[in-house]
Structure formats: structure tokens, C-alpha cells
Amino acid sequence: MDIVIRRARPEEYEAVGEITAQAYLGDGLLDFGESDRYLGELRNVAKRAAAADVLVAVAGAGTEAGAGERVVGGVTFVPSGGPMADIAREGEAEIRMLAVAKEARGHGTGEALVRACVDRARATDGCVRLVLSTQRTMHSAHRLYGRLGFTRAPDRDWNPIPDLDDIMLLTYELTL
Numbered sequence: 410m411d412i413v414i415r416r417a418r419p420e421e422y423e424a425v426g427e428i429t430a431q432a433y434l435g436d437g438l439l440d441f442g443e444s445d446r447y448l449g450e451l452r453n454v455a456k457r458a459a460a461a462d463v464l465v466a467v468a469g470a471g472t473e474a475g476a477g478e479r480v481v482g483g484v485t486f487v488p489s490g491g492p493m494a495d496i497a498r499e500g501e502a503e504i505r506m507l508a509v510a511k512e513a514r515g516h517g518t519g520e521a522l523v524r525a526c527v528d529r530a531r532a533t534d535g536c537v538r539l540v541l542s543t544q545r546t547m548h549s550a551h552r553l554y555g556r557l558g559f560t561r562a563p564d565r566d567w568n569p570i571p572d573l574d575d576i577m578l579l580t581y582e583l584t585l
Contacts, residue, residue: 411469414467417458422458428482436547454483463483468513484505500537502529523554
């Protein structure tokens with residue numbers, strides 16, 4: 410599968426939002442399923458794109474006039490803080506909401522999206538580290554992060570919903 414990573418276009422926001430929502434739902438990553446309030450955040454790509462860089466993985470890219478192109482994944486790259494940063498500190502960029510459509514998994518799509526974020530972080534003035542949060546059950550993602558040189562930063566693990574004790578996000582970081 411030939412994949413191109415590029416910035417999302419407004420007409421693709423709905424597709425990447427739905428891929429993200431379905432990935433989180435299908436993988437059982439939302440504690441409250443369809444009624445989880447985070448689902449709206451996952452689908453709201455326009456909001457993310459206004460405050461960060463939303464990148465998409467596109468299959469079939471390079472065809473004439475974009476014919477046959479389809480979005481098969483996405484990620485939000487937060488270059489230097491702002492409203493989309495959850496854990497990034499000064500001098501850090503952050504990866505958020507990495508998702509790949511079920512049919513595109515196992516073909517390097519997620520890795521290509523993460524590598525694009527690493528490249529962007531390295532090109533960001535003053536950026537010395539790239540950070541991300543992940544759920545304990547995302548074992549495939551953990552292996553991917555390890556392959557790309559990310560290391561666990563357990564001192565930075567955090568709970569996005571303090572009222573619920575069982576939600577702890579693991580933090581990974583990559584020193585650039």
C-alpha cells in the first residue's frame with residue numbers, strides 16, 4: 410500500500426475524524442463507548458487543525474488530480490504547546506490522537522505518521538523532545554514507539570479524568 414503523509418485538507422476533516430473515532434471505539438479505548446464525551450473531541454478535526462497540525466495518511470496518492478485518494482489514518486502534531494497540548498513542556502512537541510483505519514493496519518501507516526511527527530519536531534526551532542500519551546492496553550502502539558526510539562517516562566504518567574481512578578495514561582518521550 411503506497412502511503413503519502415501530508416497536512417489534512419478541510420474536506421478531509423470529516424473522514425479523519427471518523428477514522429479516529431472508529432479506531433478508538435473499535436479498539437475499546439473509550440470507557441463509555443458511544444456516549445463517551447471524548448468521542449466528540451476525536452471527531453472535531455477542525456478544532457484540532459485550528460490549534461495544531463493535523464496530518465493524514467493518504468492511500469492512492471499521486472494519481473491524476475487526486476482521483477482514487479483516500480484517507481486511511483491521521484495524527485495531530487502539536488509543535489509547541491497551545492490548547493491541544495496535554496503534557497508537552499517548554500521545548501517539547503506532542504503527538505495526539507494517532508489513528509489508522511482497520512483496513513490500513515499492518516502496512517506501516519501508523520509508523521509513517523509517527524515518523525512524520527518526528528521529522529516535524531526535529532524541524533521545529535527550540536524543540537528538544539517529542540512526547541505522547543498512550544493507554545495501557547495499546548500494546549501495538551507501545552512496540553511501535555519503542556522501535557522508533559521512544560522511551561517510557563513513568564514520572565510523567567497522568568490521569569485525564571481524576572474522578573476515575575482506573576484511567577492512567579502512559580507517557581513516552583523521544584529526545585531529539
